[in-house]
Amino acid sequence: MTDDPGWDGLTAEDALLLSMRAERLRALPTSQEAEVQFWAAEFPIGQETFALPLAALRGCAPLRLVTPLPLAPPHVLGVARFQGEIVTAFSLTMLLGARSWGADPFVLVVVRLSGGQTVALDCEQVPVQVEIPRSEVDRQAPGPHDLSAPVVVPGPRVIHLIDVERLTRRVQEGSGADRG
Amino acid sequence: MPTEADLQRLVSNFASEAKALCEKAAREVLALERPEHAAAARRARDDLVRHLHTLKGSAATLGLTDVKEIAHRLEALVEGGEGPLDAGAVDLFLRALDSSLVRVRAHASGDAAALPPVEPLLESLDQLLSTPAPGDADAAAEVTPTPARPPAGPAPAPAVEPEDESWRVSHGHVASLSGVSDRLRELRLRVIDRRREARVQLEAMEVRPPSVVEVRALLERVESVLTTVADDAEVVAGDLDDALKSISTLPISTALETLQRAARDAARATGKEAQLSAVGGELMVDRRLLDELRGPLIHLVRNAVDHGLEPPHARERAGKARVGALVIRAELRGNQLTLEVGDDGGGLDHRAIRATAVQRGLLGAAEVEALSPETLEQLIFRPGFSTRKDASDLSGRGVGLDVVATQVRRLGGTVAVKSVAGQGTQIRLVLPSRTGSAPVLPLAVGDALVGLPVVSVETVSRVQPRHVHRTARALHVEVEGQMVPLQDLGGLLKVRHPVVLEEQTLVVARHLSTRFALVVDEVREHQDLSIRVLPEEVRSLAAYQGLAVLAGGALLPVLEPAWVAAAVAGREMAMPEAGEGRALVVDDSLTARAFHRAILEAAGYQVHLAASGAQALEHLRRARYDAVICDLAMAEMDGLQLTRAVRELHGGATVPVLVVSAHEEEAARARALQAGADAFLTKRECATGRLPAEVAAAIARRRGAA
Numbered sequence: 001m002t003d004d005p006g007w008d009g010l011t012a013e014d015a016l017l018l019s020m021r022a023e024r025l026r027a028l029p030t031s032q033e034a035e036v037q038f039w040a041a042e043f044p045i046g047q048e049t050f051a052l053p054l055a056a057l058r059g060c061a062p063l064r065l066v067t068p069l070p071l072a073p074p075h076v077l078g079v080a081r082f083q084g085e086i087v088t089a090f091s092l093t094m095l096l097g098a099r100s101w102g103a104d105p106f107v108l109v110v111v112r113l114s115g116g117q118t119v120a121l122d123c124e125q126v127p128v129q130v131e132i133p134r135s136e137v138d139r140q141a142p143g144p145h146d147l148s149a150p151v152v153v154p155g156p157r158v159i160h161l162i163d164v165e166r167l168t169r170r171v172q173e174g175s176g177a178d179r180g
Numbered sequence: 181m182p183t184e185a186d187l188q189r190l191v192s193n194f195a196s197e198a199k200a201l202c203e204k205a206a207r208e209v210l211a212l213e214r215p216e217h218a219a220a221a222r223r224a225r226d227d228l229v230r231h232l233h234t235l236k237g238s239a240a241t242l243g244l245t246d247v248k249e250i251a252h253r254l255e256a257l258v259e260g261g262e263g264p265l266d267a268g269a270v271d272l273f274l275r276a277l278d279s280s281l282v283r284v285r286a287h288a289s290g291d292a293a294a295l296p297p298v299e300p301l302l303e304s305l306d307q308l309l310s311t312p313a314p315g316d317a318d319a320a321a322e323v324t325p326t327p328a329r330p331p332a333g334p335a336p337a338p339a340v341e342p343e344d345e346s347w348r349v350s351h352g353h354v355a356s357l358s359g360v361s362d363r364l365r366e367l368r369l370r371v372i373d374r375r376r377e378a379r380v381q382l383e384a385m386e387v388r389p390p391s392v393v394e395v396r397a398l399l400e401r402v403e404s405v406l407t408t409v410a411d412d413a414e415v416v417a418g419d420l421d422d423a424l425k426s427i428s429t430l431p432i433s434t435a436l437e438t439l440q441r442a443a444r445d446a447a448r449a450t451g452k453e454a455q456l457s458a459v460g461g462e463l464m465v466d467r468r469l470l471d472e473l474r475g476p477l478i479h480l481v482r483n484a485v486d487h488g489l490e491p492p493h494a495r496e497r498a499g500k501a502r503v504g505a506l507v508i509r510a511e512l513r514g515n516q517l518t519l520e521v522g523d524d525g526g527g528l529d530h531r532a533i534r535a536t537a538v539q540r541g542l543l544g545a546a547e548v549e550a551l552s553p554e555t556l557e558q559l560i561f562r563p564g565f566s567t568r569k570d571a572s573d574l575s576g577r578g579v580g581l582d583v584v585a586t587q588v589r590r591l592g593g594t595v596a597v598k599s600v601a602g603q604g605t606q607i608r609l610v611l612p613s614r615t616g617s618a619p620v621l622p623l624a625v626g627d628a629l630v631g632l633p634v635v636s637v638e639t640v641s642r643v644q645p646r647h648v649h650r651t652a653r654a655l656h657v658e659v660e661g662q663m664v665p666l667q668d669l670g671g672l673l674k675v676r677h678p679v680v681l682e683e684q685t686l687v688v689a690r691h692l693s694t695r696f697a698l699v700v701d702e703v704r705e706h707q708d709l710s711i712r713v714l715p716e717e718v719r720s721l722a723a724y725q726g727l728a729v730l731a732g733g734a735l736l737p738v739l740e741p742a743w744v745a746a747a748v749a750g751r752e753m754a755m756p757e758a759g760e761g762r763a764l765v766v767d768d769s770l771t772a773r774a775f776h777r778a779i780l781e782a783a784g785y786q787v788h789l790a791a792s793g794a795q796a797l798e799h800l801r802r803a804r805y806d807a808v809i810c811d812l813a814m815a816e817m818d819g820l821q822l823t824r825a826v827r828e829l830h831g832g833a834t835v836p837v838l839v840v841s842a843h844e845e846e847a848a849r850a851r852a853l854q855a856g857a858d859a860f861l862t863k864r865e866c867a868t869g870r871l872p873a874e875v876a877a878a879i880a881r882r883r884g885a886a
Contacts, residue, residue, distance in 0.1 A: 046864065046867065063770060063771070065733075066770055067727075067734060067735040067736075067737070068627075068628070068770065069718060069721070069724075069737055070628050070630070070673035070674060070675050070723075070737070071673060071674060071721055071723050072718055072721060074774050074775075074777050074778035074781065075774070075778065076717070076718060076774075077770050077771065077774055078770070079714075079715060079718065079727060079735055079737075080735070081729065081733055081735060086712055086714075086715055086727055086735065087715055088715040088716075088717040088718050090717075091771050091774050091775060093771065093775060093867075094774070094775060094778055102842070102863075102864075103842055104767075104769035104771060104772055104842065104863075105769070105771045117715075117716055117717070119715075119717065122770075122771045171717060172717070
């Protein structure tokens with residue numbers, strides 16, 4: 001595989017990831033209509049697209065509503081009011097381990113975590129609804145240290161689907177970026 | 181004729197009344213056991229008879245014969261008597277009151293068939309009735325072997341009662357809420373009237389267009405009407421708040437009464453003697469909070485008697501009073517409730533705690549030896565931690581304190597223990613009380629606005645340089661002849677470099693006996709604000725007692741005075757000359773600031789943040805920075821303008837400036853370098869971790885050039 005000039009400059013890990021994606025694309029069912037869908041909300045972070053299960057989403061709010069909290073850890077942007085509740089706003093980029101960065105975020109996505117608590121995450125754009133084939137969701141699992149798993153949606157495009165359980169744990173533990 | 185369903189509803193309603201009556205009766209019984217003087221005993225006896233009589237009457241009306249019979253006998257026992265009740269009679273009284281309550285609840289829930297027969301209890305009471313009057317102490321002593329004394333084993337401790345989800349509300353409170361409702365309707369009618377007038381005016385305008393003068397007059401009238409309505413609405417809202425507050429709060433003494441009972445029962449069960457006193461019982465707090473705290477407080481009181489107090493003979497040997505003292509102290513500071521349960525027992529046994537920690541595998545022998553006394557004492561809140569070798573019926577094997585800690589943390593509070601060997605132990609719970617408001621003083625420092633509870637504030641004035649004294653590593657300010665430690669609040673909060681400037685404002689405050697002084701940029705008008713608990717994810721930040729919601733919905737972090745006092749006393753004032761590894765991040769994006777800060781702090785830099793060019797220049801006037809990292813595209817003053825302004829500052833010509841941009845065009849890079857920047861990075865490059873290396877390189881180049 002490394003002899004292929006198309007793979008020049010890629011690490012072995014990236015090359016493996018790309019070949020896996022290609023394999024999944026080839027294996028996509030021909031009849032999309034028959035596929036059970038999983039509903040998610042997608043948004044970009046830098047060059048990549050991420051998604052959160054729609055069921056976990058409670059709403060959106062402008063990022064300017066966040067009040068910074070001096071002395072809070074860096075991955076905590078501050079606190080904000082959402083529907084009468086006070087929620088902690090986190091930097092999703094930092095929670096994800098700072099993989100990439102595009103435009104400055106301007107929106108807060110409010111999410112209900114698996115423990116029941118509500119938190120807000122910053123986002124570069126207002127998320128839009130996306131349908132992911134259920135089989136794709138079931139087939140993928142995040143790597144041991146990842147918050148998300150790559151899934152392929154019709155297009156075809158790759159979306160990193162965030163695992164809410166792991167997001168909950170990361171919120172409780174602090175971000176990878178904080179730990180340096 | 182009431183139907184069966186009507187009767188059942190009446191019985192259900194009676195359950196909460198019976199609870200209140202039994203609690204009051206129990207309080208009087210306890211007062212009768214150890215009255216302060218003869219008049220107090222007489223008063224307690226009269227009140228007890230009255231409560232029992234009401235209980236008997238209500239039970240009879242509802243056909244609860246068993247409860248009526250118990251109340252009747254109890255009433256007969258105290259009526260006409262004199263003096264104190266002996267311990268055996270008190271035991272039986274309390275058992276009978278508990279039984280009455282259990283029975284009323286069973287009748288209310290339709291479970292009366294499952295109740296044990298009432299006759300054995302009635303026989304015990306009859307036996308006590310047939311003995312000489314309970315007021316005669318000698319005679320009462322003879323009664324003790326009778327069934328009046330509870331069966332073998334400890335006296336039944338009061339159970340933590342099931343949550344009563346309903347509240348009894350007085351007629352006065354209902355009337356007050358009705359009044360508010362009427363006034364709201366009045367207000368609505370006035371608005372409707374004004375709307376009708378507006379409609380008439382609009383129709384007239386269709387016939388004849390108004391002149392500018394007429395429109396102006398009309399708008400002035402509308403403004404005046406809206407102002408009046410807004411003022412009236414504010415008053416009504418205030419009254420509504422007051423009415424709700426009076427319904428949703430209770431005096432702490434209502435919980436203390438149960439604790440008196442818990443202390444007595446625990447002492448009886450362990451053969452110890454205890455006297456519980458309370459300070460601050462009159463304070464009104466959120467009744468839901470009080471309900472949630474009832475269980476933990478009972479645990480703490482039982483634990484204090486069982487594990488804290490020594491047996492009477494041991495106390496006498498140690499030169500202490502035979503009767504152990506338990507003190508419950510309640511204090512409300514702002515919206516923060518502090519409850520302390522203290523005893524004058526032997527204190528915590530540090531050696532036993534160390535041994536238990538090692539034995540249970542919580543810590544290694546070396547680790548446990550290295551712990552400070554304070555950290556060691558906190559181990560008692562670990563699940564299942566107990567230094568007792570035998571399980572006690574009362575407190576088990578230490579199960580309870582972890583439950584207390586968990587419950588208190590769930591309520592957004594903290595728990596701490598302080599102990600002195602041979603002198604006693606104090607367990608302190610600090611909880612946010614969600615009801616009501618407290619005056620808060622908003623303080624501005626740099627871009628940050630935080631609040632300080634007014635209750636802590638002594639004075640606000642201008643900094644007078646002649647009163648500021650600098651020692652080797654700290655600052656003090658002279659206040660009324662006393663040297664008070666001084667800090668810049670912005671420095672404490674790490675939002676800027678701490679420098680005390682003449683034009684700033686000085687806030688002198690106090691926490692308990694500790695005075696401290698803060699330098700701030702501005703003090704705003706104080707406001708009555710409701711302080712809410714921090715969200716769970718940031719609750720461990722000791723600097724804040726909560727968050728207040730300002731008009732318009734913005735949030736105000738409210739400082740914890742205890743933290744500020746400790747921080748001012750414990751922190752050395754950094755000198756402005758020091759500049760090693762200090763970076764200033766300027767970006768109008770909250771996320772970008774947070775991100776750069778995380779990366780640079782991880783690389784060892786001390787980072788301050790500014791959300792605008794103007795704030796950045798303010799930081800640079802206060803202190804020297806080793807590097808400035810600024811965003812290119814910012815509102816008002818962009819990164820290029822800021823770079824040029826930095827170069828104009830005294831000493832700014834040699835400060836490394838790195839411009840960061842989301843855009844990747846070469847033109848942007850060229851413009852930044854032309855404006856005097858040392859380097860240009862895209863945010864994508866920052867995300868790959870290049871920022872610290874670029875900052876270090878820029879600093880090195882500047883130093884090399886110097």
